[in-house]
Amino acid sequence: MKYIALLVIVLTGLGGCTEPNKKVVVATAANVQYVMQELKEEFEKESDTEVEMVVSSSGKLTAQIREGAPFDVFVSADTQYPNEIHKNGGSDVAPRVYARGTLVLWTLDSTAIDLSINRLADKSIRKVALANPRTAPYGEAAVQAMEKAGIYEQVKDKLVYGESIAQTSQYIASGAADAGFTAMSVVLSPEMKGKGHWVKVDSSAYQPIEQAAVLLRHSEDSFKAQPSRDFFEFLFSGKAKAIFRKYGYSVE
Amino acid sequence: MSDTPLDISIRHSLSTAQGVISMEVALAVKPGEILALTGPSGAGKTTLLRIVAGLIQPQSGLVRYGSEVWTDTTGQVLRAPQRRPVGFVFQDYALFPHLTVRQNLAFALDRGQDEGIVDELLRAVELTELAGQKPAQLSGGQQQRVALARALVRKPQVLLLDEPMAALDRSMRYRMQDLLLDLHWQYRFMMILVTHDLAEIFRLADRVARLEDGRIAQVGSPGEIYTHNQDLSEEPLLYGEVLSVEVADDQLVVLALIQQQVRRLRLPQALAPQLTPGRSFLLRYSLETPMIELID
Amino acid sequence: MDPEPLWLTLRLATLTTLILFVIALPMAYWLAYSRFKGRSVVEAIIGMPLVLPPSVLGFYLLLAFSPSRAFGQWLESTLGLRLVFSFPGLVVASIIYSLPFMIYPLQAGLQSLPASLREASYTLGKSAWTTFFKVLLPNSKSAILTALVLTFAHTVGEFGVVLMIGGNIPGVTKVASVAIYNEVEALNYDAANQYALVLFVVTFLILSIIYTINNRLLRVRHPA
Numbered sequence: 189m190k191y192i193a194l195l196v197i198v199l200t201g202l203g204g205c206t207e208p209n210k211k212v213v214v215a216t217a218a219n220v221q222y223v224m225q226e227l228k229e230e231f232e233k234e235s236d237t238e239v240e241m242v243v244s245s246s247g248k249l250t251a252q253i254r255e256g257a258p259f260d261v262f263v264s265a266d267t268q269y270p271n272e273i274h275k276n277g278g279s280d281v282a283p284r285v286y287a288r289g290t291l292v293l294w295t296l297d298s299t300a301i302d303l304s305i306n307r308l309a310d311k312s313i314r315k316v317a318l319a320n321p322r323t324a325p326y327g328e329a330a331v332q333a334m335e336k337a338g339i340y341e342q343v344k345d346k347l348v349y350g351e352s353i354a355q356t357s358q359y360i361a362s363g364a365a366d367a368g369f370t371a372m373s374v375v376l377s378p379e380m381k382g383k384g385h386w387v388k389v390d391s392s393a394y395q396p397i398e399q400a401a402v403l404l405r406h407s408e409d410s411f412k413a414q415p416s417r418d419f420f421e422f423l424f425s426g427k428a429k430a431i432f433r434k435y436g437y438s439v440e
Numbered sequence: 441m442s443d444t445p446l447d448i449s450i451r452h453s454l455s456t457a458q459g460v461i462s463m464e465v466a467l468a469v470k471p472g473e474i475l476a477l478t479g480p481s482g483a484g485k486t487t488l489l490r491i492v493a494g495l496i497q498p499q500s501g502l503v504r505y506g507s508e509v510w511t512d513t514t515g516q517v518l519r520a521p522q523r524r525p526v527g528f529v530f531q532d533y534a535l536f537p538h539l540t541v542r543q544n545l546a547f548a549l550d551r552g553q554d555e556g557i558v559d560e561l562l563r564a565v566e567l568t569e570l571a572g573q574k575p576a577q578l579s580g581g582q583q584q585r586v587a588l589a590r591a592l593v594r595k596p597q598v599l600l601l602d603e604p605m606a607a608l609d610r611s612m613r614y615r616m617q618d619l620l621l622d623l624h625w626q627y628r629f630m631m632i633l634v635t636h637d638l639a640e641i642f643r644l645a646d647r648v649a650r651l652e653d654g655r656i657a658q659v660g661s662p663g664e665i666y667t668h669n670q671d672l673s674e675e676p677l678l679y680g681e682v683l684s685v686e687v688a689d690d691q692l693v694v695l696a697l698i699q700q701q702v703r704r705l706r707l708p709q710a711l712a713p714q715l716t717p718g719r720s721f722l723l724r725y726s727l728e729t730p731m732i733e734l735i736d
Numbered sequence: 737m738d739p740e741p742l743w744l745t746l747r748l749a750t751l752t753t754l755i756l757f758v759i760a761l762p763m764a765y766w767l768a769y770s771r772f773k774g775r776s777v778v779e780a781i782i783g784m785p786l787v788l789p790p791s792v793l794g795f796y797l798l799l800a801f802s803p804s805r806a807f808g809q810w811l812e813s814t815l816g817l818r819l820v821f822s823f824p825g826l827v828v829a830s831i832i833y834s835l836p837f838m839i840y841p842l843q844a845g846l847q848s849l850p851a852s853l854r855e856a857s858y859t860l861g862k863s864a865w866t867t868f869f870k871v872l873l874p875n876s877k878s879a880i881l882t883a884l885v886l887t888f889a890h891t892v893g894e895f896g897v898v899l900m901i902g903g904n905i906p907g908v909t910k911v912a913s914v915a916i917y918n919e920v921e922a923l924n925y926d927a928a929n930q931y932a933l934v935l936f937v938v939t940f941l942i943l944s945i946i947y948t949i950n951n952r953l954l955r956v957r958h959p960a
Contacts (some may be wrong), residue, residue, distance in 0.1 A: 209825070245921060247920065247921030247922065247923065248920075249923070250923060250925070251920065269923075272923060296804060313957075314818070315818075315820075315821055315903070317903070320904060320918065320921070322918065322921075322922050323918065323921040323922050347905070348821040348903025348904065348905055349898055349903055349904035349905065350903070350904070351904065351918075351921070355899075355900070358795070358798070359798075359903065362798055362799055362802045362804070362805075363802045363803060363804025363805065363808075364798050364801065364802040364803070364808075364820040364821065365820075365821070365903075366902075404831075450876035468821075490855075493855075493859055495855050495858065495859070508771035520858070521855070521858040522859075522861045522862065522863065523861075524859075526859060527859065528855070528856065528859040530852040530856055531852075532850060532852055534850065534853050534855070535856075536853065536856075536857075536871055536875070537872075537875055538874040538875055547857075547860060547862070547870070548860040548861065550861055590860065591859075591860075593860070594860065594861055625938055654851070724902050
């Protein structure tokens with residue numbers, strides 16, 4: 189009897205989970221989570237729609253969306269993953285670029301005032317962190333910037349790869365790596381502000397890090413179709429652009 | 441060394457199935473003596489052996505072998521079991537499963553000791569032919585002999601045996617008892633054995649100490665302890681076990697095992713309710729009527 | 737498919753297992769026989785890697801090994817060793833992470849041996865050291881095998897800790913589990929499947945062989 193009662197409790201509990209979520213669910217790439225938090229608050233203020241963020245890496249979110257995860261909007265940290273979803277039929281509308289990321293070079297060592305890409309070749313710097321260039325646009329940009337500066341070959345053996353911008357930032361912020369490349373949104377985030385020393389990498393040294401969002405098909409047939417579209421459009425509003433700028437992104 | 445006595449005088453608290461009991465034992469074992477320890481389970485018999493071997497430190501007290509102090513809680517002496525001239529035959533034999541019979545014996549050799557003793561003991565316990573076997577391949581009696589031989593490799597001066605024959609059948613037990621007596625005669629060690637078996641006590645022991653609740657209830661020769669008649673008569677005593685009982689011609693015809701031989705006794709029929717197969721008795725010879733005395 | 741991560745995994749797991757075995761033996765012995773009161777606390781500490789999520793453990797190891805912090809600084813200044821983003825660092829982390837998988841089976845194996853085996857050896861004049869190596873260990877083969885296998889398998893499957901402190905350096909810290917993760921992240925599921933298949937087959941073979949040996953051992957000890 190006890191077991192049956194337990195089973196009933198478990199089943200009713202599970203039943204509760206399948207109830208449709210009234211909030212707009214936004215799959216958010218980990219490295220835009222800080223700015224998205226502020227955008228979410230702003231959006232909720234001006235509409236009566238609630239927004240729920242699911243934060244993970246763009247790759248994992250993409251895999252989950254492909255397998256039918258109940259997300260309404262996907263805010264990626266690049267353009268490749270949203271394009272992939274669009275191509276696979278996860279979305280009927282093409283992804284749109286909402287901002288461009290800014291690459292920075294960052295070190296915990298606040299005495300390194302003359303921080304620059306060329307300094308990475310110095311002996312005193314033993315490990316340089318960057319996001320995995322195969323999967324993260326910030327990593328790819330970092331490699332381009334080092335190649336442009338002509339030091340990639342010298343720095344190559346010092347490189348350590350974070351699986352995401354968040355982990356890369358952790359490597360730098362913990363001092364495990366002596367310096368590294370990350371997003372400007374990270375060093376401007378409330379958590380990291382004022383830690384160590386950072387400089388912007390010359391934006392002509394790497395291809396623009398375009399970050400795109402896509403409205404997912406999941407939202408279309410539901411009663412959330414309109415609020416989801418509203419939130420998607422909000423990302424391209426003047427108010428949102430101001431917020432993006434505040435976090436170190438460049439917007440048109 | 442066979443003229444060295446062992447003095448034990450210890451206190452120890454012992455947790456048993458019946459609760460915690462406090463042991464208090466003073467016992468002097470004579471040189472070359474065979475002492476049987478008996479009594480109900482939980483009385484502290486095994487603990488006493490282990491204290492002598494140095495496997496347990498008593499809460500207080502003294503164990504002295506001649507002039508050698510083995511355990512002295514006031515002087516903080518606890519000689520390690522390795523450094524006591526003691527052999528221990530465990531109830532479960534504790535043979536090393538991964539070693540052959542010969543290797544089990546050879547394991548006990550001290551550095552530089554003559555290896556001849558291994559063959560000598562294998563011969564003595566009639567295991568030469570099984571020397572290459574692992575313990576798991578042996579019968580209970582064979583394992584028991586290995587355990588005994590192994591305990592003798594270092595030529596101990598005190599041999600401790602914890603219910604060594606409990607798992608053996610009757611005929612095997614007799615052979616083992618003979619073997620023990622032979623070895624005792626040959627090597628002249630002092631021997632303390634825990635046993636419940638009256639036949640064993642009578643055949644082997646010079647004296648028996650009965651433990652109850654951690655104290656020595658009785659000490660004396662088997663005859664003194666088990667015949668309630670405590671007079672020091674000089675009549676010879678024979679120990680026997682009833683095998684079968686029949687009635688014929690108004691008499692009881694009892695087949696009994698006496699001194700390893702099956703004997704037929706004709707006894708008064710009045711004894712019928714008491715004399716049942718498996719019971720032990722003492723046969724007291726005298727010039728007058730022989731007397732039968734039953735023992736518990 | 738690049739075979740290097742697989743080799744690296746094999747090296748890491750083998751090295752971790754061997755070193756951990758040597759470290760764990762005396763600890764297991766102590767835990768099995770000591771009557772020290774603080775024993776349970778030590779046992780609990782050893783078990784912590786079972787409870788802590790690997791990425792959390794990895795994060796704390798990252799902080800500990802970081803050259804900007806006391807311990808990492810000390811390592812670097814005295815031993816010239818930087819454990820973060822290095823193969824030795826992975827080995828050290830794996831040792832910590834797999835500690836209970838080695839110690840618990842060894843301890844349980846020793847505790848399951850009859851006390852009389854040890855005591856018999858003592859009364860036969862043999863030291864605790866001789867007793868351990870000549871009596872207790874040879875009769876704990878099954879437990880040793882279980883400990884080695886669990887540790888090896890657990891290290892092969894290790895991901896969170898390696899990802900956190902390894903830095904994904906090809907040929908140094910990019911082990912198979914991380915390589916699989918990378919391929920999945922890159923939506924390159926075919927390559928991920930290939931790595932996973934090789935890992936699966938190799939591990940399955942190793943375990944099958946070892947358990948076959950183990951069953952044979954058990955049969956020798958307990959003949960029908």
